Amino acid sequence: MGKEEVIFSMKKRFVFSGVCAAAMLLVAPNKGTAQSFTVDYFGAADQTYDFVNYGFHGADEFSFASYECANIYVFHDQDPVACGSCFVSPNGSRTVGLHANLIAAPVTGVTPPNGVIKVVYTQYTTNFCDPMAVTAPSPGLKTFRTRGGVDVELDEVPLSGAELAHLNAVCSDIFDILSGSFNITCGSEDPPISVHDNGGQKKKPVLK
Secondary structure (H helix, E strand, O other): OOHHHHHHHHHHHHHHHHHHHHHHHHHOOOHHHHOOEEEEEEOOOOOEEEEEEOOOOOOOOOOHHHOEEEEEEEEEOOEEEEEEEEEEOOOOEEEEEHHHHHOOOOOOOOOOOOEEEEEEEEEOOOOOOOOOOOOOOOOOEEEEEEEOOEEEEOOEOOOOHHHHHHHHHHHHHHHHHOOOOOOOOOOOOOOOOOOEEEOOEEEOOOOO
């Protein structure tokens, strides 16, 4: 092989490598989006979920910005059953039970025997956690599920704009049907907070 042929062969390899790299970028999922959404299933057996705030947005327990929201949506046979939101303090955790907190008051009036649980993570704002108006999902939580004595960390998956809009809409419907309330409760592991300055002394904020 002559010098020109060697150079031409090398150029073809570089071009092919560049095309492959570009293709990989096109099909690779958006990692930032994937870190804000997790999906799980449930059956008749009870199970619990632990949401852990690992300090992505800060570790100041006196700052609203350091708190995270777990916006939760429950479905059975594709039909919405429940929705709500739970906040988690920085470097803290919150445990919710399937039967005690997530499907204790289904909007259908019938406890589902199985279904799907979806959780979108968002940063807490100075207003509140709102599962009907999620516009900016963000990393900040990790979710662990315990079932049958076995603990697993749930993987995050990509969240599409269409799915996010659907979750907001079905939760708004539930809120309207229940006359202005949600039907998910949050347990009591993480104490309420309220950030104000009282004579120079900080107090933990009380979240609504």
